[in-house]
Amino acid sequence: MQTKLLQGNQAMAEAAIYAGARFYAGYPITPSSEIAEESARLLPKVGGVYVQMEDEIGSIGAIVGASLAGAKSYTATSGPGFSLMQENLGMAVMGEVPCVIINVQRSGPSTGLATKPSQSDIMQARWGRHGDQSIIALSPATVQECFTVTVKAFNFAEKYRVPVILNADEIVAHMRENFTMPAPGEIEVWDRKSPAAAPDQYRPFEPDDDGIAPLAAYGSDYVYHVTSSMHGYEGYSNNNPATAAWKIAHLHQKLERYRDEIVMTKSFDTDDADILLITCGSTTRAAREAALALRRQGVKAGVLQLITVWPFADEQVKSLGRNAKTVVVPEMNYSGQLAGEIQRILGPDKDIRRVNKYNGQIITPQDILTAIKPD
Amino acid sequence: MSHATGIKYLKKDCLPLMWCSGCGHGTVLGAMLRAFEELGYENNNTVVVTGIGCWGKADDYLLTNALHVTHGRALAFATGVKAYNPKLNVVVLMGDGDGVTIGGNHFIHAARRNIDVTAIIVNNLNYGMTGGQCSGTTPAGSYTSTTLYGNPEREIDVCALAEAAGANYVARGTVYHGMQLKNHIKEALNKKGFSLVEVVGPCPTQFGKKNQMKKPVDMLRWLKEKGVSKEKYNKLDNPQGEGYFVIGKLVDKDAPDFNTRYDEIRARAMGL
Numbered sequence A: 001m002q003t004k005l006l007q008g009n010q011a012m013a014e015a016a017i018y019a020g021a022r023f024y025a026g027y028p029i030t031p032s033s034e035i036a037e038e039s040a041r042l043l044p045k046v047g048g049v050y051v052q053m054e055d056e057i058g059s060i061g062a063i064v065g066a067s068l069a070g071a072k073s074y075t076a077t078s079g080p081g082f083s084l085m086q087e088n089l090g091m092a093v094m095g096e097v098p099c100v101i102i103n104v105q106r107s108g109p110s111t112g113l114a115t116k117p118s119q120s121d122i123m124q125a126r127w128g129r130h131g132d133q134s135i136i137a138l139s140p141a142t143v144q145e146c147f148t149v150t151v152k153a154f155n156f157a158e159k160y161r162v163p164v165i166l167n168a169d170e171i172v173a174h175m176r177e178n179f180t181m182p183a184p185g186e187i188e189v190w191d192r193k194s195p196a197a198a199p200d201q202y203r204p205f206e207p208d209d210d211g212i213a214p215l216a217a218y219g220s221d222y223v224y225h226v227t228s229s230m231h232g233y234e235g236y237s238n239n240n241p242a243t244a245a246w247k248i249a250h251l252h253q254k255l256e257r258y259r260d261e262i263v264m265t266k267s268f269d270t271d272d273a274d275i276l277l278i279t280c281g282s283t284t285r286a287a288r289e290a291a292l293a294l295r296r297q298g299v300k301a302g303v304l305q306l307i308t309v310w311p312f313a314d315e316q317v318k319s320l321g322r323n324a325k326t327v328v329v330p331e332m333n334y335s336g337q338l339a340g341e342i343q344r345i346l347g348p349d350k351d352i353r354r355v356n357k358y359n360g361q362i363i364t365p366q367d368i369l370t371a372i373k374p375d
Numbered sequence B: 001m002s003h004a005t006g007i008k009y010l011k012k013d014c015l016p017l018m019w020c021s022g023c024g025h026g027t028v029l030g031a032m033l034r035a036f037e038e039l040g041y042e043n044n045n046t047v048v049v050t051g052i053g054c055w056g057k058a059d060d061y062l063l064t065n066a067l068h069v070t071h072g073r074a075l076a077f078a079t080g081v082k083a084y085n086p087k088l089n090v091v092v093l094m095g096d097g098d099g100v101t102i103g104g105n106h107f108i109h110a111a112r113r114n115i116d117v118t119a120i121i122v123n124n125l126n127y128g129m130t131g132g133q134c135s136g137t138t139p140a141g142s143y144t145s146t147t148l149y150g151n152p153e154r155e156i157d158v159c160a161l162a163e164a165a166g167a168n169y170v171a172r173g174t175v176y177h178g179m180q181l182k183n184h185i186k187e188a189l190n191k192k193g194f195s196l197v198e199v200v201g202p203c204p205t206q207f208g209k210k211n212q213m214k215k216p217v218d219m220l221r222w223l224k225e226k227g228v229s230k231e232k233y234n235k236l237d238n239p240q241g242e243g244y245f246v247i248g249k250l251v252d253k254d255a256p257d258f259n260t261r262y263d264e265i266r267a268r269a270m271g272l
């Protein structure tokens, strides 16, 4: 087992290759550029393809095309680029096309503090696209998690035939930490389900009993249509109201059905916690330090880390949050994007302390401790 | 050889076509399917990528693989398909709005990259689907629903743009010159690297009626008269001013395509 010092962005690129990804298309933007650079270095060596596209709109288009040609595919970007991707991300949702979009969150709006950290794309990940649909978004807190969670992102994409967003943040992306490369086979890797039907019977959007339709590759024996427009099982555009209702419900329900598998959390000292800190991404680290400091002072504090940000961890937040006297939500944004969801789950009467920082600086353990001092 | 009909690629239960009578899109579709048949294309080895617009609806009638995507982005999706699987025949159908107005940047870079796809842009000089607004190809001075007093902007020359950006094959045809059109499409499909066939087409419903061509036949007459060979065009006194345009093959070269170059680079990366 080889341990080395690695950057989060590098770990995500390594993980993509480990997960079997063989196609990257992207457009450089800080703080995600090392993912492009690493992918450009690694992909040709394993027979894959790297294409630097003319913009982010084209990048996500290309990964959708490559995915339908049979590749596990991905792109990486940051705030402005992620915004540009939203329309075609909606296309990937509609076409049920597996792919992974890494958004290394940075400070905005617009060019904002271009190289500084933030966690203000939580809602953009959820609702950035027009139309009504659900999405998976994951968020790593350590370099090791950058690897394991990226592999998960590809697995979810392939298993549920969806685009998956990896909502990393600048801190974890640029941080260097000790990292142990998993051996091949050590982490489970999923491949999409191929059709078993005879070629003339194949309907690319007809779900099997598991709720997921098998996906052929262009150029195989199967011939099929994928469209951004409303469609039924056949994949041809179709405006029939019953078809439309089925499709929209299907996009939601196929993820709802697997919610327990998709929603991943980590708990640190939460069993008896009077103070529960709920976090995602790199603020988890400050929260853990703060909780340990509180324990040393005799205060029962614990941390619930949301690795899966969307679908939201309603059950986990509810069961742990109910027992805690105070819930603390540190996040690098002004509006409390995470806190709002938690308040929704725990109700308006729950004491939720918001710790928000939006000046491009990281949240420190001290910031959290100061915020939760009894008044 | 029996006469190619292209019927094996056509989804007959979708007929009649949604396009207006007198629209050029059906003619271009027919030419393309006959070209497929003459080249022996297999349905499963062919991917037709379409954007949004009246011409972008063409995939509804096809039995080949198809990928119908967002407005202006078809070439980007096609780039991913072809870059990952070079064995596929990838054809991209776009309107002028789709291909060179909203999609202008992808168009330039697909040509520069020399990705081996064939783009068939039907240029009907306006946005048919959304009600006849002006496009990047609407001629200066023409009337559309958003240029009611005449278009103050100049039109883009789609073929010149493709040539400047590095396309390996560029031809312009019209819906009136059907046989010639099919042959250009065939040549373009056969060409390795980025190829473009611009088809000047009639949109009697939106463009014709606002520009002194009330009936579909007026539009066909316009195509017949104004679409001329390079030789003829060069002999005219004021061809551009009188609305003439060149039809025929404009570029034909063999610069290495993206996948060929990529294979070389990849071999280097693998130390082969």
Ligand SMILES: Cc1ncc(C[n+]2csc(CCOP(=O)(O)OP(=O)(O)O)c2C)c(N)n1
Residues within 6 Å of the ligand: B052, B053, B054, B055, B056, B070, B071, B094, B095, B096, B097, B098, B099, B124, B126, B127, B128, B129, B130, B135
């Ligand atoms: C992002 C986006 N903007 C605008 C539209 C609306 N829209 C649909 S088709 C179209 C124009 C189509 O014109 P063209 O590509 O020339 O094709 P035609 O209909 O003339 O064949 C527009 C503007 C859209 N679908 N998406």
Ligand code: SF4
Residues within 6 Å of the ligand: B018, B019, B020, B022, B023, B024, B025, B054, B055, B124, B128, B129, B202, B203, B204, B205, B206, B207
């Ligand atoms: S609106 Fe114009 S382009 Fe669209 S189908 Fe009718 S004639 Fe054709």
